[in-house]
Amino acid sequence: MPHPKPRPIEAAQEACRREFGSPEIRAQAPGRVNLIGEHTDYNDGFVFPAAIDREVGVAMRRRTDRLVRLYSETYRRHDEFDLDAFARIPPGSDASTWGNYVRGVVRVLLDAGHPLLGFEAAISGNVPEGAGLSSSAAFEVAMLTALNALFDLGRSAKELALLGQRAENEFVGVACGIMDQLISALGRRDHALLIDCRSLETRPVPLRLKERGLAIAILDSGMRRGLVDSKFNARRAECEDAVRRLKQLLGRDAIRALRDVTPLEFNAVARELPDDIRARARHVISENERVIRGVEALEEGNLAVFGKLMNQSHQSLKNDFNVSIPQLDLLASLAQKAPGVLGARMTGAGFGGCTVNLVEVGSLATFRDTVLNAYRERSGREATLWVCEAADGASTLA
Numbered sequence: 001m002p003h004p005k006p007r008p009i010e011a012a013q014e015a016c017r018r019e020f021g022s023p024e025i026r027a028q029a030p031g032r033v034n035l036i037g038e039h040t041d042y043n044d045g046f047v048f049p050a051a052i053d054r055e056v057g058v059a060m061r062r063r064t065d066r067l068v069r070l071y072s073e074t075y076r077r078h079d080e081f082d083l084d085a086f087a088r089i090p091p092g093s094d095a096s097t098w099g100n101y102v103r104g105v106v107r108v109l110l111d112a113g114h115p116l117l118g119f120e121a122a123i124s125g126n127v128p129e130g131a132g133l134s135s136s137a138a139f140e141v142a143m144l145t146a147l148n149a150l151f152d153l154g155r156s157a158k159e160l161a162l163l164g165q166r167a168e169n170e171f172v173g174v175a176c177g178i179m180d181q182l183i184s185a186l187g188r189r190d191h192a193l194l195i196d197c198r199s200l201e202t203r204p205v206p207l208r209l210k211e212r213g214l215a216i217a218i219l220d221s222g223m224r225r226g227l228v229d230s231k232f233n234a235r236r237a238e239c240e241d242a243v244r245r246l247k248q249l250l251g252r253d254a255i256r257a258l259r260d261v262t263p264l265e266f267n268a269v270a271r272e273l274p275d276d277i278r279a280r281a282r283h284v285i286s287e288n289e290r291v292i293r294g295v296e297a298l299e300e301g302n303l304a305v306f307g308k309l310m311n312q313s314h315q316s317l318k319n320d321f322n323v324s325i326p327q328l329d330l331l332a333s334l335a336q337k338a339p340g341v342l343g344a345r346m347t348g349a350g351f352g353g354c355t356v357n358l359v360e361v362g363s364l365a366t367f368r369d370t371v372l373n374a375y376r377e378r379s380g381r382e383a384t385l386w387v388c389e390a391a392d393g394a395s396t397l398a
């Protein structure tokens with residue numbers, strides 16, 4: 001997949017000049033690839049994502065009235081609303097649903113007591129949508145980063161991430177966790193971030209990919225997720241159900257989330273749980289362990305162990321959390337058998353999208369050919385591969 005030129009931030013700036021006039025602020029925020037730790041964030045657990053070199057760029061200028069005027073360079077469409085009277089655009093409506101992300105972040109800023117004025121913004125992005133690479137978090141964080149600078153709101157990157165998550169939870173209606181917004185806001189070049197999703201403590205861990213002769217390759221299955229929002233929310237509800245039951249079975253009131261249940265405790269009472277709930281909880285509890293063990297292995301330079309944990313994560317997401325699809329299973333198993341591949345797994349929410357692969361640089365060309373050809377033959381679809389860089393998080397340019 002060639003990197004589209006110009007960069008989104010430049011495209012947004014150009015569009016802003018053309019549609020509205022010179023921008024006062026430019027901001028960008030990246031998508032992410034999660035290396036390990038899936039569906040653990042909303043269970044107060046651990047995740048280990050990296051920001052990627054695909055991003056959403058925004059160019060913005062103030063108005064003196066209460067009107068918000070928007071232009072999406074990606075969709076080549078305009079949209080506008082009044083700060084004092086706006087609502088969520090209903091799903092399936094003709095109008096732009098990307099506009100909901102802007103309305104959502106404006107709503108949470110107003111609710112948080114920030115006295116905004118109207119503004120004009122052009123937006124452009126190159127994070128593939130519905131691919132599990134957090135295009136929506138990148139959009140929210142880019143918009144919030146720009147508004148924070150334009151109106152001098154004084155919010156930290158972490159606070160902006162939390163506001164983005166709130167916009168998605170309360171306004172857009174997806175009960176996502178904090179991983180995507182946090183890594184988009186705080187990512188660091190050549191690092192992945194170990195995030196404790198309870199305390200929101202983050203620890204950048206160097207990947208040293210070049211030095212290690214490794215690459216992070218993303219394989220896009222070409223399958224776009226369908227009714228992901230309702231399936232996602234359903235998984236979250238199942239995890240909450242598991243917490244209620246485990247708390248009772250273990251008689252331990254201090255259990256607030258699946259994060260608080262040890263593997264030993266879980267094993268002691270697992271057979272008392274309904275099958276589905278047992279499987280969901282088993283995934284989350286074991287995945288948290290894999291994140292911690294994986295980061296330790298990476299820090300010790302034991303990449304083979306890290307890769308094995310990635311493979312196990314895929315199995316667990318497929319069999320226990322039930323969020324994979326046959327095309328992602330095929331891509332992961334083809335990759336896991338290919339020479340020079342340390343680990344492969346689906347990344348993101350699932351139900352479509354991409355796999356993430358840790359591959360020796362010297363094997364990339366054969367990896368590309370063998371996996372893409374076999375995928376075409378066996379699924380009748382085209383996958384695309386690109387090698388991504390671990391990038392910095394959101395930033396502004398005046």
Ligand code: GLA
Nearest residue numbers: 038039176177178179348349
């Ligand atoms: C989506 C959500 C995240 C996280 C992942 C699964 O990307 O937005 O909060 O739950 O799915 O790990």
